[in-house]
Amino acid sequence: MADKDNHTPSFMKSLFAGVIDQEIIFPFPKISGEEHENLEMILQAWREFARDMVDPVQIDRDAKIPDEVMQGLKELGFFGLSIPEEYGGAGLSKVSYCRIFEEVCTIDASIAVMLGAHASIGTNPLLMFGTDKQKEKYLPKMATGEMVACFALTEPNAGSDAAGIQSFARLNEKKSHFVLNGGKIWISNGGIADLATVFAKTDVMVGGEKQQKITAFLVESKWPGFSHGKPEHKLGIRGSNTTSLNFDNVEVPVENVIGPIGKGFKVAMETLNLGRLSLAAGCVGGCKALIHASIDYAKNRQQFGQPIANFEMIMDKIAQMVADTYAAESMVYLTSALADRGDVDYSLESAICKVYSSEVLWRTVNETVQIAGGLGYSQDYPYERYLRDARINLIFEGTNEILRMFVALAGMQGPGEYLKRIGRALRDPIKGFGLLAEFAVEKVKDVVAKDSLKNIDPQLKSDADRFDEFAAELANLVEKSLMKYGKDIVQHEFILARIANMAIDLFGMAAMLSRLDTDIKNGQSVDRSLPAFQLYYDRAWRRVRREARQVENNIDDIRREVAKNAYEAEKFPFDLF
Numbered sequence: 001m002a003d004k005d006n007h008t009p010s011f012m013k014s015l016f017a018g019v020i021d022q023e024i025i026f027p028f029p030k031i032s033g034e035e036h037e038n039l040e041m042i043l044q045a046w047r048e049f050a051r052d053m054v055d056p057v058q059i060d061r062d063a064k065i066p067d068e069v070m071q072g073l074k075e076l077g078f079f080g081l082s083i084p085e086e087y088g089g090a091g092l093s094k095v096s097y098c099r100i101f102e103e104v105c106t107i108d109a110s111i112a113v114m115l116g117a118h119a120s121i122g123t124n125p126l127l128m129f130g131t132d133k134q135k136e137k138y139l140p141k142m143a144t145g146e147m148v149a150c151f152a153l154t155e156p157n158a159g160s161d162a163a164g165i166q167s168f169a170r171l172n173e174k175k176s177h178f179v180l181n182g183g184k185i186w187i188s189n190g191g192i193a194d195l196a197t198v199f200a201k202t203d204v205m206v207g208g209e210k211q212q213k214i215t216a217f218l219v220e221s222k223w224p225g226f227s228h229g230k231p232e233h234k235l236g237i238r239g240s241n242t243t244s245l246n247f248d249n250v251e252v253p254v255e256n257v258i259g260p261i262g263k264g265f266k267v268a269m270e271t272l273n274l275g276r277l278s279l280a281a282g283c284v285g286g287c288k289a290l291i292h293a294s295i296d297y298a299k300n301r302q303q304f305g306q307p308i309a310n311f312e313m314i315m316d317k318i319a320q321m322v323a324d325t326y327a328a329e330s331m332v333y334l335t336s337a338l339a340d341r342g343d344v345d346y347s348l349e350s351a352i353c354k355v356y357s358s359e360v361l362w363r364t365v366n367e368t369v370q371i372a373g374g375l376g377y378s379q380d381y382p383y384e385r386y387l388r389d390a391r392i393n394l395i396f397e398g399t400n401e402i403l404r405m406f407v408a409l410a411g412m413q414g415p416g417e418y419l420k421r422i423g424r425a426l427r428d429p430i431k432g433f434g435l436l437a438e439f440a441v442e443k444v445k446d447v448v449a450k451d452s453l454k455n456i457d458p459q460l461k462s463d464a465d466r467f468d469e470f471a472a473e474l475a476n477l478v479e480k481s482l483m484k485y486g487k488d489i490v491q492h493e494f495i496l497a498r499i500a501n502m503a504i505d506l507f508g509m510a511a512m513l514s515r516l517d518t519d520i521k522n523g524q525s526v527d528r529s530l531p532a533f534q535l536y537y538d539r540a541w542r543r544v545r546r547e548a549r550q551v552e553n554n555i556d557d558i559r560r561e562v563a564k565n566a567y568e569a570e571k572f573p574f575d576l577f
Helices: 009-017 035-054 056-062 067-078 095-107 109-120 124-129 131-146 264-300 312-341 347-377 383-394 398-429 433-448 458-491 493-521 529-552 556-569
Strands: 148-154 167-173 177-188 194-208 210-219 226-228 242-253
Touching: 009 035, 009 347, 009 398, 009 458, 009 493, 035 347, 035 556, 056 109, 056 383, 067 109, 095 109, 095 264, 095 312, 109 148, 109 177, 109 264, 109 383, 124 131, 124 210, 124 264, 148 177, 167 210, 177 194, 177 210, 194 264, 194 383, 210 242, 210 264, 210 556, 264 312, 264 383, 312 493, 312 529, 347 383, 347 398, 347 493, 383 529, 398 458, 398 493, 458 529, 493 529, 493 556
Parallel strands: 148 194, 167 194
Antiparallel strands: 167 177, 177 242, 194 210, 226 242
């Protein structure tokens, strides 16, 4: 079933339809030349600044990033990393930006959250959807840090369900301003931001009828009626500023609408696509710092007359941390290169990167604390702070549960539309003859031959064959599930989660195959990377096989029954004594 309805190429959306669009992800992207030199200069400047100025313990204890650190970051140009040079920024590519964000996260997560809220999700709505006039007005000040930005989407009754937004902006009689009322919660940089991208419902005429649609606005915090709450006391990332925002008849000029009126949902989702990438890169940086800390401790901690690094149970933890981080790194930098291209849809890949990288970080920090033993539980050592800081990433910018549903449903959309057209053609086979003939040819192809990766280095051929096999299985299960459940598939989250998990691991497999194949063909040594690849890959294809089997052969009814019993009891439903 070809992915014919998706006009913008997408590797993962094509994969759901049984098509391996290899040209999108091969060869693995690299940066070189002047960009690489500039990147190294920025990284070195950050390392020196962090060594001299950044004290993560103080930031965590005081729940605040010191003013001198904020000023230093502005002088380094970190507030303008993603802003084009014509507006005073560094004009970095997505790949370079992610690499710097990764490095920031090796030092302090709170600084990373503050920068991400400004330079990722705070700046990108304006970069992607702003008018020239808007960009000229705001971007130069955002590049220098004179104006700090934030992204205001979440509300008390609208978290993952952005359509539930209650904030409303009504056009005044003169049609010169929108009058904004409502509130937001959990806004990173909320208490320090000078400029907020705010999402609110507005009245829009659709087909002659008035409907309420989400619109995006640039709102300055100095305007009358704009206020923020007290900083939230959080488990981790304590140095980042998180507050509620309140809008009481805030007058927003019509020229401060971002994108078309009523199209704010698109602005939000495309912004989050990019935001999830930098978040994932930050998770990779966190993993690398944790691996370093774990190895350092394991080599120096003596038990039974030798370093605990010599024991195989510790080796297993370190090996898995390295292999999983290598996979996450491959996925993140492949996807950030897709974002730089501008001619492909990377929405599924971005969501996959966020889910996988955040979960790898959580497993890695858990193992780091375990390796440290009792010290890992003490506030006198950094391990417990690492643990607290890492937990938010499974929630930030779309919970991993919601993103799994997004990956599955967005991936199934193309095949679903195709099958819907087949159903209509069957009701009128004369008119639909061409489409039915095409479908018949596709089904014959499915039986005779599967799509496959081509020209893979012989060292990786068996691994590529595994990928081909399970990519075909993904498409097969997608079709079966759609034919069985139709539009009701949205209610079958157990099935959707398994399909999403297959897609996540398949993308990891594909990203690593691309990276290793490219390295081998470029004459680079893979003596160290190949074992890490093999360790990840062996577990990944086994996970995919297990998820595939359980799509049709599972105990989901029992899961539902156990949950319902607990719901009815409103507690643990058994009494032993």
